[in-house]
Each structure stands twice: as C-alpha cells, then as structure tokens.
C-alpha cells in the first residue's frame with residue numbers, strides 16, 4: 002500500500018509500505034476519503050509541537066473495515082466508518098470525567114501516531130464509528146471537523162436569543178456557524194473575516210451579517226448597529242482577537258477560543274470580571290462523533306457547503322499547496338483513495 006509520510010519537517014514522500022495487520026482491539030480501515038486540515042500542513046512544515054517524525058499524517062478519514070484484530074467481532078468487517086482521532090487512556094482524571102480529548106497521555110491519530118493519509122490504517126475499534134447509509138461516502142470524512150464545533154458549542158450552550166459573533170470563516174468558523182444556526186437556532190450570527198470569498202461561504206452556511214474586518218473594524222460595525230454579542234467564538238485564532246472579543250462582548254457573554262498560539266494575549270481582570278464574562282477553551286472533541294452523525298442524518302448541518310475540492314491522494318502535494326496558498330478559491334479539500 003501507499004502512505005503519505007512526512008519524513009521530517011519540509012519533506013513529504015509517498016512511501017510504499019506493507020499492508021498493516023490490526024493488533025488486538027484494532028480494526029483496519031481501507032481508506033476512501035480523507036480531509037486536509039491546517040494541522041496536517043503544520044506537521045509538514047514542522048510547526049506542530051506534538052508531532053514526531055517520520056509521521057503518516059491525516060486525522061479526518063472515512064473508509065470501510067476490511068480486517069479486525071483479536072477480540073473484535075468479525076461482523077464489523079464491511080462497516081463504513083469514520084474515525085475519531087482522539088485515543089485516550091480511559092482512567093486518568095480528564096478521562097474519568099468524560100474529557101478524553103485532554104487525556105493526560107493523549108494520542109491523536111495523525112499527530113502522535115500514524116494517521117489516515119494511507120491506503121489503509123489500523124485504529125482502535127472503539128474509535129471507528131459506523132456511518133449510516135444516508136451520509137454519502139464523499140462527505141463522511143467531514144464528521145470530524147464538525148465535532149470540533151460540537152465540542153466548543155457544548156461549552157457555550159447557545160440559546161435562540163443569543164447574538165453570536167464568529168471570527169474567521171475557514172473550515173472551523175463555518176462549522177461553528179452551521180451548528181449555531183442549524184442545531185441551536187441562534188437568532189443572529191455575525192461573522193468577521195478578511196477574505197470576501199470566505200464571507201460569501203459564511204452567508205451560504207447561515208451567517209446573517211458578515212463584516213470584512215480588513216476594511217472596517219468589527220468594533221465600528223457593531224457600534225453603528227448598537228449590537229453587543231452574547232456569544233463569541235474565535236475561529237481565526239490570532240492572539241490579538243481575545244482582547245477585542247472581551248471588549249465587544251455583552252455583559253454575561255460567553256467566549257469560546259480554540260487557538261494554540263504561544264504568543265501572549267494582553268488581558269485585564271477588569272475587562273473580564275466587570276462584565277462577568279465566561280471564557281471557554283476547546284480542544285478536538287470528547288465523544289462527539291455520534292452527535293454529529295445524527296445532526297448530519299437529520300440535515301441540521303450541511304458539510305457539502307465547505308468542500309471546494311476533491312483530489313486524488315496521489316496529488317497530495319498539490320492539494321496541500323492549494324489548501325494553504327489559495328484561501329479565496331479553496332476551503333475544505335478532500336483526498337480520494339486508494340492512491
């Protein structure tokens with residue numbers, strides 16, 4: 002079989018490897034589709050602090066089970082599955098309270114261990130979730146990015162009367178917009194981005210009002226309308242945004258952040274406490290696959306609105322360059338397998 006391997010930062014190769022055999026408790030997934038994510042590009046460039054090399058990248062993938070390891074029901078062979086990349090120990094403090102995504106010995110498939118940009122991948126059987134027939138093969142790998150939105154919104158507990166402000170209309174912002182509108186029925190969703198094409202996608206995903214904050218400050222735009230957001234999500238993740246979000250937020254607002262920048266964000270206690278603002282951070286997902294699969298089945302979210310390209314996995318280099326360099330024409334890129 003063939004696998005996409007980052008040998009070391011900056012060096013991507015397509016390697017020929019023997020077909021792996023599933024260990025006890027594992028299933029082997031024959032790949033059909035896999036999504037490219039910003040974190041794959043970060044591992045390629047050596048900007049992911051958790052990655053070890055050489056590494057098969059890819060953590061958003063779909064295929065069917067074609068072999069099982071010891072202790073796994075052979076009836077699972079043939080199942081269409083998506084894979085939760087979060088591998089956890091099951092007994093540390095975060096695991097014991099239902100938050101395996103921050104397990105003390107967290108292993109993320111495609112980051113800490115080999116991932117899904119491969120003709121086949123072995124994963125723990127409990128990480129492989131069955132996809133119902135109503136979700137087509139070519140969209141099933143989109144479950145994973147929506148689990149990020151499911152996780153952060155579970156902290157924010159959106160209500161119909163909320164006014165939400167989302168920074169960033171990349172894949173993460175768009176999934177959050179769709180969940181706020183399609184699942185929680187939030188009254189008004191406002192989106193800020195610097196790229197008009199991304200703002201068009203935001204409106205297609207349900208945004209009520211979009212602001213190009215390259216041309217107009219979000220503060221001015223909101224002040225002109227007398228709007229104070231009650232829920233804010235930073236899905237752009239520039240370290241300067243948190244301070245602005247706190248300034249613009251309504252008293253009693255909730256703010257969700259998902260960035261990993263190592264740069265400091267200047268904040269004062271006064272700006273947060275005087276409005277009694279709640280700050281939540283969210284990483285990956287904690288057991289959100291069943292929920293997202295249900296939302297997709299029910300048509301509450303529309304993954305096809307994010308996907309701009311399907312490309313052969315053998316063109317992975319071109320696909321990653323397109324994904325990285327052309328944010329106007331390109332949003333989610335899905336690779337097709339076998340290579």
Ligand code: NAI
Nearest residue numbers: 169170171172173193194195199236237238259283284285
């Ligand atoms: P992306 O790069 O495709 O999208 C970011 C968007 O934000 C772009 O459209 C860009 O134009 C816009 N943007 C940049 N600076 C801005 C600003 N100052 N104001 C408004 N818009 C701005 O990235 P993607 O895939 O949507 O991911 C977004 C962020 O989420 C990344 O930083 C990524 O590391 C993080 N992330 C966090 C996860 C978590 O579990 N916590 C999981 C996945 C991604």
Ligand code: MN
Nearest residue numbers: 038039061146
């Ligand atoms: Mn991802």
Ligand code: ZN
Nearest residue numbers: 090093096104
């Ligand atoms: Zn644990």
